[in-house]
Amino acid sequence: MKAFIFSILVCWAAVAHAQIRYGSNPAVGKRIQVGDISMYYETYGKGEPLILLHGGYGSIETMGGMIAAFSKKYQVLAVDSRSQGRTTDSDAKELTYAQMALDVNGLMDLLQIKKAKFVGWSDGGDIALELALIHPEKMDKAVIMGANFLGESKGVALTMDTTWKMNSTDPLFAKTRKPLAQYFSTYERLAPDKTKIAASKKKVADNAFNNPNISLVQLNSIQVPFLVMAGDHDMFTIDHTIALYKNLPRASLYIVPDATHISPFEEPELVHSEILRYLAKPYRKLDALYFWR
Template identity: 75%
Template sequence: MKNKLFILLFIFTSGTLFSQIPYGSNSKVGKRVQVGDISMYYETYGKGEPLILLHGGYGSSEMMGGMIAAFSKKYKVIAVDSRSQGRTTDSDEKELTYAQMALDVNGFMDKLQLKKAKFVGWSDGGNIALELALVHPEKINKAVILGANFTGEVSGVFIGIDSTWRMDPKDPLFAKTKKEIAKYFSTYERLAPDKSKIASSKKKVTANAYNNPKITLAQLNSIQVPFLVMAGDHDMFTLEHTMALYKNLPQASLYIVPDATHISPWEEPALVHSEILRYLGKKYRKLDPTYFWK
């Protein structure tokens, strides 16, 4: 009986400890590598084929914690903090662009001797994956992008904001996501390696999101890398923009998360994670829409 109780206690505490791993701030696995003029922070979990996670703007690998836990059971997950964000340092450059961050990822892979990897990029992370596919497609096996945009906010890719309507603050969705949202909005204050650069770093990230990316439809059509384009059906980017992204990527698949917004990985984690794993686990092939009639 004592042995059974011990086993049950071990299983319970092990599960609890695993769920409490401080992703994005894990001193046991966190490492740094010098890439050009920045010191990039990253954490590695699991074994197998490399899967690089790219977080959203103003955030860090911390916001990818759910994905790390889910994907590291099958892949060697490498979660990186982008330039000027999370625990990765800022540089003296006045401008920040997704194109530069894509070059950072390329340099990061070279330093770790990673010839090729699968990618999951959320929001700004998806934009970085698109930019990487333009300049170094040989580095990408397959990529999943969630809530990504290929032109900057200045071009009107955002949905219109109705200031007269708000969700009920008692809606269960608020309770479900408030913890992660609170962590996200305090990322800089908690994780920035140089607190004196927080204001300038935020300014750079904001300017980048407003003005970039500047990817043309012709450039999208030149990308010969399989992409899964994902977005919430109530994403902050219009469905028209998401559909244009999907239609102009030659090897694209599409998944719209129902009843979800730009933060679908926090709102519907089981659905999002299972779809990503399903997509990454099979080879891409073009489908004939009417094959079953022939």
């Protein structure tokens, strides 16, 4: 009887967890004024702080799988970036990753978070790189997925067909169709000011085209440990990803097989387990020939 009751409780807990509306959860969602924007964020779990940064045009809800996986071990702070999700836009004419990194730093100061681990997907990874340049003392370790250190105008991205236009007969299409449909309707559903949607989308697009502009010298100055992740068919060229890895002095590399720019949707178990493995262990700089000595 006890075993039966326990099984019911486990099932009930699993269902309750699955019904959490990440990114639209009034039980944990909060707002805080950071400079000229009202930033929306949600907090889950207990333990060491882990800050999640979503991709361009997205929101906290695109990171729902990660929140569920990571909040079992960390206190996960998921944020909506400037001009995206439920965070407001400003009257500024342009948007940059450097500004969004300053927003994250401001949020940490207001919440009295001295240091945290970071996981950034796509644009979120670019924000993490910018933060490592201006406030490395705030970062313990960082994981970046599908990130770039030069804007798309520099020819670092492949054609969009590689990632976003999937063959309807591909089994991955059924797996990713729902989260992608949700992703592409984010602004229409969540934007706090619907009159600014067009302007906000243009800012995000212009930012991705022109930014970031991080030099190799700057990358080489970063001492924060980074795990550079990408799908082997990511929208950013593998050469660009390798250059990012090679020029971060304390970097590790993980290429997700048979995956695109949306590897957390395509291979969530693989991506989540690797991130947790990396974050759990101390950084160790390896020498390729150490075992011969």
